[in-house]
Amino acid sequence: MFSRMKGPRLFGKAVECVARVHLPSGAMCQKAAVKHPTPQMPPCDFKPDSYKVMSKERLLEIRKQNCHPMTMKVTYYKQPVFIHQGHMQWLWDVDGKRYLDLFAGVATVSVGHCHPRVNKAAVKQLEHLWHTTAIYIHPQIQEYAEKLVSLLPEPLKVVYLTNSGSEANDLAMLMARLHTGNYDIITLRGSYHGGSPLSMGLTSNAAYKYPVASGSGCHNTMCPDVFRGLWGGNQCRDSPVQAIRECSCSPGHCQANDRYIEQLKEMLATTVPNRIAAFFGEPIQGVGGAVQYPKNYLKETYKIVREKGGICIADEVQTGFGRTGSHFWGFEGHDVIPDMVTMAKGIANGFPMGAVVTTKEIASSFAKGVHFNTFGGNPVACAIASSVLDTIAEDRIQENCAVVGTYLLTELAKLRDKYEIIGDVRGKGLMIGVEMVTDKVSRDPLPPEAMAEIFEETKDMGVLIGKGGVYGQTFRIKPPMCITKEDADFFLAVFDQAVQNYMARR
Incomplete structure (x- = not known):
């Protein structure tokens, strides 16, 4: 001890x-x-x-x-x-x-703050066109969308541009419900997915809650935190550093993961309808304190959620764009492919921007109505975000x-x-x-x-x-x-x- x-x-x-x-x-x-x-x-x-x-x-x-x-x-x-x-x-x-x-x-x-290459891209675009809506075709949106989806696996090839992570997650909730015809959405305790009235329901942290109705149909399951949670050990997570808890698991088999998956199954059996709309998960919890899950947790969770009629959504607002080092996207470290990816923050180096990337099938379900965002795809935002992708590659x-x-x-x-x-x-x-x-x-x-x-x-x-x-x-x-x-x-x-x-x- x-x-x-x-x-x-x-x-x-x-x-x-x-x-x-x-x-x-x-x-x-x-x-x-x-x-x-x-x-x-x-x-x-x-x-x-x-x-x-x-x-x-x-x-x-x-x-x-x-x-x-x-x-x-x-x-x-x-x-x-x-x-x-x-x-x-x-x-x-x-x-x-x-x-x-x-x-x-x-x-x-x-x-990096005021990165010279990104600054140059911003100034160049400001001198040509600050804003025009997506009603008109201008090259910046198309150029950026093509560049972004080239970094994502099939079938994630359709981009919706927003102004923030909260807005991206709001949009993802709406799309998931329309596509599946189901309503209930699952997240992990301790998660943070935004502070808007809808995304506040996804967020599971009392500090970010208000005593008003918000995020109806959102439910939280136990976070598989192998340090602070009920179960954990020193072989659980995909990290250079493991938790200090003792572990008697055989190689390749995590008993803690089994227990947390049991909690998810029990939650699905008792708390929500038989069919659900989606599961939201950060590959590593951000505001929750960089919490990591057992190595196979998301892989098994995705399988269970899809069996319940839901889609799987990876919130990459904090883990995306190479931050985890081993992969460009955090979900890749879990050996899964989500049905939808939300992103913001580092997408444009601090310029207000967010995005949802999904499949053509899910996008076609959303096209039954009209969705319009005045500032989503702003030329300056797209030029900056495009330069960020170039900089990530060029600066390694x-x-x-x-x-x-x-x-x-x-x-x-x-x-x-x-x-x-x-x-x-x-x-x-x-x-x-x-x-x-x-x-x-x-x-x-x-x-x-x-x-x-x-x-x-x-x-x-x-x-x-x-x-x-x-x-x-x-x-x-x-x-x-x-x-x-x-x-x-x-x-x-x-x-x-x-x-x-x-x-x-x-």
Whole structure:
């Protein structure tokens, strides 16, 4: 079993931390202040512009008075970050402080902030045509659709362009119900599929729910989380790092997977009609905390869902476009082909865009009515998204995710073994979660105030990461996919120091 950490390990930034000092026999133990240097940030040749707009005080005042109240809840930090400019994996605040961005605007900046090649494509298109509706034929939509479907397997060859991931998932729900003639849709607990009235029903996390009717006909089944769930082991998931739970499964057979599939079957037998419309699943849960499933879970789930008359929908909003490293799409790592794929975020490097890709058969069912989207397929959005695909190929972004991501995961696993409060490290490529616990035996989530301490200190040392998980207990690392091994080493030093400092203060 796992033993508790016996005492603080000290290494940290230039703040006062406490360490035990050994005194002569009979003397009382005292504490002395020790200062440690902040890890050195990698160099960057880019020079940001000087900030010359509003004061921070004025920005906050307007945010409080004129922006909706939710903006004050999602500033994340006790001391907010005032971002001014970005370049590749770097961000600068209004005071000129540089940050290594390991959250990418919630896994959205795929190839790097203001990537020169993508900037050039955007400017070129802006000089020719900003907008015209899809009523008229302009080349950007057709060029992009052809390029996108070339990266997807048969029979996924029909594209619907939207403005966001929530909108894409709304559209996918409608298409699934029209095509199957069924209504009920299944998702996993802990999932996040959007915040619109319809997609909110797909989302299974109380923090994103409101006490109003939404997403009728949506149901959640048990998430096959092999770290926090009822069943799990150390051979379950497709990741360079496995969970620390013991496992007695024979090679190629996962007992945890069997138990979670039994839960799905029981849910189908008790909660929904005999015929269903769809199953929505993220290949790796994003907001849920980079949760990974047993290797065959999605493959068996797809088979069961199709037997019930439903179609299978892969939500690739966070896992797509090479982020998992081993494959361009997250579903490919599960050896499945969905009937529909939804995508957004990294599709256009942060420009508002989303898409649904499906089969000709499903698309023909949807064509019985009229669906129109004013901004879907906007020429500028398509030009940017097309440039993103070119950049992913030319900069070997997917390979970078595999190499740097695997390195980062394996090094984080060493920190997991070092600290009692790091319960799990998981993910693939640059889709990483670090789950924090009070101790490895109970696996109880680290309290929010403790998470906030580590989170804030990591930011103060120059690294921006995210948080997620049902209980807010998981640090999310989903950077622009251009980060380097040197960047990874800097983050590892910062995170190690932040955790050590927290342990020293306990």
